[in-house]
Amino acid sequence: MYDEIFETVVQITHHDYAGCIDKKGWDHPAYFREQIATRQLNDQSFEALMQDYLRDYQELHMGFRRLEQESQRDVGFTVRRYEDSLYVTSSQQEKRIQVGDRIVALDGETIEQAAKRHARELKASHHEREDWSGVLLDTSEVEVIASSGGGRTLALQAFTKLPHTPSYKIESVEDTLILTMTDFWNHDAITELIRHNEGRFQNAKKLIIDVRTNKGGSDLAYSELLPYLFKGSHVDLRDFGDKAYTLCTERNVDLRVELMDQVLQTIEDEKTRHQIDVMVRELKKNRGNGFVELDLSEIEDNMSFDTKQGPEEVVVLSDVFCGSSGDSFVETVKHSDKVTVIGRPTLGMNDYANVAMMTMEEKFQFWYPTSKSSAVDEGNGMGGVGIQPDVYIPWTPEHLDKDVDLERSMEVLENFTHKGSNI
Incomplete structure (x- = not known):
């Protein structure tokens, strides 16, 4: 079973993945074939092996996991690197460690040593963009310096x-x-929130939009918000947007249509349902045609809209935990003269997007992107760098004691009010 699943995944990464041409030769399937043939694997170790194979693609929209909820594990807390320490930023389940504590060693290695050894897993060129969750899950014990003082060794769970x-x-x-x-993700809930608070948006002088931890979803979900965020009378997002080319292999179209049918079952808003229906129709029409720029002119009213009375000045808070449709939102609103993006660069997932999902043997799920941004060929991709803020605020341990980003946003908006101009 494992070798068949692996060969299917390799076939997809070589032929159906939207980056298959750009990243040809990045993977090393022969090594992993040997591992599958010679090792005694179970579902858990096979999952880890598959994740290791996919790392070579450096693709944030690609992944492989076991389906059981209980198989999704973490160490019960999150960290963020600052200089040579990992600072605990939240601790929902691991009660032996507190926010503000710092980890200075993993299994006897300093953070710098561990970072070099786990460079493939961390997937970042800057300390504050490193994702240590997977590394910690494979770590037996850590050396912790408590925020109140004193050090100890902690065996991780x-x-x-x-x-x-x-x-x-x-x-x-x-x-x-x-x-x-x-x-x-929740089109109906977000649309209802925006529509229900129409008066507040129209009458507000200042607006802060916090998408620092936005996990993405669908660009359609925030379309109701955009008319409040731009100046002028009419905006056409196509004037400053990149093109998307969808790889319409038979497999991709079938999987994407299946996923959209599932999404339709959760959406009541008729406008959104129509948009999805048109996308499904276009995918089916181009099935087997390779890379195609889908004709979505019938529903591109969401790309062109009349502005609405809204806040005079807007701040958007961003961070590396904002990705996918979160990336798209920040990238879009940066084009507005009344928006200032504050914080840190976003995750930068959208060089390749529009994910297809495939369930295998009713045990595993594999997902990968099926479309490619024209920015990749133009040398303007966001991979590894994200969408840059207008005002960069480095992450420091001070963020654990107070919302530094929000305080700076209030200062920026006050500056707008007093000076009547951008910073």
Whole structure:
């Protein structure tokens, strides 16, 4: 079973993955074939082997996992690197460690040594962009310096990973409206939130949009918000957007249509349903045609819109935990004269996008992107760098004690008010 699954994945990465031409020769299937043939594997070790194979593609929209929820594990806390320490940023399940504690060694290695050895897993060129979750899961013990003082060695445990809990909320702080969106998955909930608060958006002088932890979803989900964020009377996003070329292999079209049919079952908004229907029709029409720029002119009213009365100045908070449709949102609103992006660069996932998912042997799930941005060939891709903020604020341990980004945003908006111009 394992060798058949592996060969299917290799076939997909070589022929159906949207980066198959650009990244030809990046993978090393012969090595992994030998591993499968000579090792005694179970589902867990095979999952790890597949994830290791896929790392060579450096593709954030690609992954392989076991389907059981309990198989998704983490160490019960999260960290972020600053200089030569990993600072604990949250601790939902591991109660032996606290926010603000710092880890200075993993299995006897300094953080710098561990970073060099695990460069493929960390997938980053900058400390504050490193993802240590997988490395920690494979670590036996860490040396911890408590925020209150004193050091100790801690043997790590594995916990069943908690599911993501979406949050879409609007709150007011003095004369500023703050909108937080942790993802763009729930079209109906986000659309309802925007429509229900139309008056607040129209009357607000200042708006802060927090997408620092936005896990993506669908660009369609935030279309109702865009008319409040631009100046002028009419905006056409195609004036500054890149083109997308969809690899319409038979497999890709079948998997994408299947996924969209599932999404339709969760959406009630008629406009969104129509947009998805048109995308499905275009995919089916081009099935087997290779790379195609889909004709979505029938539904491109979401790319062109009349602006609405809204806040005079807008700040968008970004960070490396904002990816996929979160990347798209930040990239789009940066074109607005009244938007200032503050924080750190986004994750940068969208050189290759529009994911297809495939279930294998009712045990595993493999996903990969099926479309390619024209920015890749133009040398303007976002991979590894993300969408850059207008005002960069390095992450430091001070962020654990207070919301440095939000405070700076308030200062920037106050500067707008007093000076009447951009910073």
